[in-house]
Amino acid sequence: MIEASGLTKRYGAQVAVQDLSFRCEPGTVTGFLGPNGAGKSTTLRMICGLTVRTAGQATVLGTDYRRIANPARHVGVMLDASAQHSGRRGRETLRLCAETIGADPGLVDEVLTLVGLDRAAARRRVGKYSLGMRQRLGLAHVLIGDPEVLILDEPANGLDPEGIIWMRELLRGFADRGGTVLLSSHLLNEVETLADQLLLISQGRLVASGSKQELLAGNGTLVRSPEPEVLARALAAAGIEVAATDGGLIAEADPEVVGRAALAGGAPLSELRPAEGAGLEQLFLSLTSAEQEQGS
Amino acid sequence: MSAPTDRSVRPALTRLGRVEARKMIDTRAALWLLILTALSAVAAVLVGVLFDDASRDFGETFVDAMLAVSVLLPIVPILLVTGEWSQRTALGTFALVPIRERVMAAKLLALVALLAAVTLLCLGLAALGAAISGDGLGFSGAEAGDVILFELLTLLFGFGIAAVLMNSPAAIVLNFVVPIVVGAIAAISAGVESVVSWVDPSAWSALTDSTAAEWDKIATAALAWVVLPIAAGLVRLRRRDIA
Known part of the structure; x- marks a missing residue:
């Protein structure tokens, strides 16, 4: 379990993270979403005691991370897969980790195989690794301590599509066995099939959170008609808020309510369905667009 | 590699010290540095044995070898400290051991x-040299102790600079430049020298030759260039955001 309350980080006058509170429960995968620079990494580093908090509290398994006697045996942390000594061999970095945390050294080769790094790859120096191989090596570091909680910053970065599916299954299995997973991403489609819970942040502030279903439900219904004006009048008459999307409307109501309103207004329909996927994507884009406009 | 431990027990400092010792030798750069350092000792002994006509005993050859390695050896602890930042491994190291002072204590071990x-x-090497040259096996425990202390201070000098700067090139450069600059300042005048000599690390060199060691100056220079930098480095490390 991970709990954050009022987490805040300021660099002088600049606010990186503002009053962030959330909870990650055992048995769930929480996707921590936001554009680059939104404060995701800073938040994760604050939880792990690497970045000094300006205000607020964070606990992992009910304890301040820094007070956990041997944290890597309880919490697997991967904050930057690239942060490895380029002159050290892959297997050696994992041996150092195992030795530090007192994990069984016999697990080193086993875990390397599990993450898909063969003998030849494990013997190479990390400087010669692709980003995808570094992510796999990073996951090996995380898993060798046999933790109950995983905190991963952009773990899908650099993985090929096959690797992303592999990681998804690995993390799903971990959560299904009762583990807690918190992973960040700046790409919605990387986490939307995996995560049970979503946290969306923008400019250091939490802008949406909840289960994936909740966030989807709030996104209404996609409805299309060959006679769009008639449909628009019908929905307006029923007092349903709408937003235009390409060739159709996103209505702020359940499909059944929208269907009845269309029927009452005599509007023929060509499509009527919950605005899944696209809706979440729109939510993500709309929540983060202000920042992206600022950035461009 | 030692046996696995209970997961709820904090890793012992000796265990962390072993890990840090391993980090000193398990990268390509570190390995070459150690080979070069060892070669400098070999060269010092060979030169003494082959070219020096004055008869030298085992103890003197040992001092020569220790002096030769003292040039490059400080770079090893420097890189052990600064490498965490230049190679960004600090992110992993301090996630595994969040009490940051323990990592520095392990590096000191x-x-x-x-x-x-x-x-x-x-x-x-000195024994080998004495065997080859047939020189005496004379050995002074006090002299040996002095040169070991000199070597320790030299290593800690580099360690302290590295702890404060957390930057490999800057720490390596200062490791070599500081003694020169302090010496140059001391050379300005006798008045300046009488003050600066209290914080001049060259006071430690008296431990390696026949000049009388000025223990008070050795101690004050150690305070200025070992104790203070390490303390300042720990303060900086405690406050630093690791990214």
Whole structure:
């Protein structure tokens, strides 16, 4: 379990993270979403005691991370897969980790195989690794301590599509066995099939959170008609808020309510369905667009 | 590699010290540095044995070897500290061991282990040199102790600069430049020298030759260039955001 309350980080006058509170429960995968620079990494580093908090509290398994006697045996942390000594061999970095945390050294080769790094790859120096191989090596570091909680910053970065599916299954299995997973991403489609819970942040502030279903439900219904004006009048008459999307409307109501309103207004329909996927994507884009406009 | 431990027990400092010692030798750069350092000891012994006409005993050859390694050896603990930042491994290191002072204590243990290994190497080379040249086996325990202390201070000097700067090139450059600059300032005038000599690390050199060691100045220079930098480095490390 991970709990954050009022987490805040300021660099002088600049606010990186503002009053962030959330909870990650055992048995769930929480996707921590936001554009680059939104404060995701800073938040994760604050939880792990690497970045000094300006205000607020964070606990992992009910304890301040820094007070956990041997944290890597309880919490697997991967904050930057690239942060490895380029002159050290892959297997050696994992041996150092195992030795530090007192994990069984016999697990080193086993875990390397599990993450898909063969003998030849494990013997190479990390400087010669692709980003995808570094992510796999990073996951090996995380898993060798046999933790109950995983905190991963952009773990899908650099993985090929096959690797992303592999990681998804690995993390799903971990959560299904009762583990807690918190992973960040700046790409919605990387986490939307995996995560049970979503946290969306923008400019250091939490802008949406909840289960994936909740966030989807709030996104209404996609409805299309060959006679769009008639449909628009019908929905307006029923007092349903709408937003235009390409060739159709996103209505702020359940499909059944929208269907009845269309029927009452005599509007023929060509499509009527919950605005899944696209809706979440729109939510993500709309929540983060202000920042992206600022950035461009 | 040692046996696995209970997951709810904090890793012992000796275990962390072993890990840090391993970090000193398991990268390509570190390995070459150690090879070069060992070669400098070999060269010092060979030169003494082959070209010096004055008869020298085992103890003197040992001192020569220790002096030769003292040039490059400080770079090993420097890189052990600054490498965490230049290679960004600090992110992983301090996630595994969140009490940051423990990592620095472990690095100090590794430094002491390095000193022990190098001392053994130099003793072995000096013995070899004495066997080849047929020179005497004369050996002064006090002189040996002095040169080991000199080597320790030299290593800690580099360690302290590295702890404060957390930057490999800057720490390596200052490791070599500071003694020169302090010496140059001391040379300005006798008045300046009388003050600066209290914080001049060259006071430690008296431990390696026949000049009388000024223990008070050795201690004040150690305070200025070992104790203070390490303390300042720890303060900086505690406050630093690791990214």
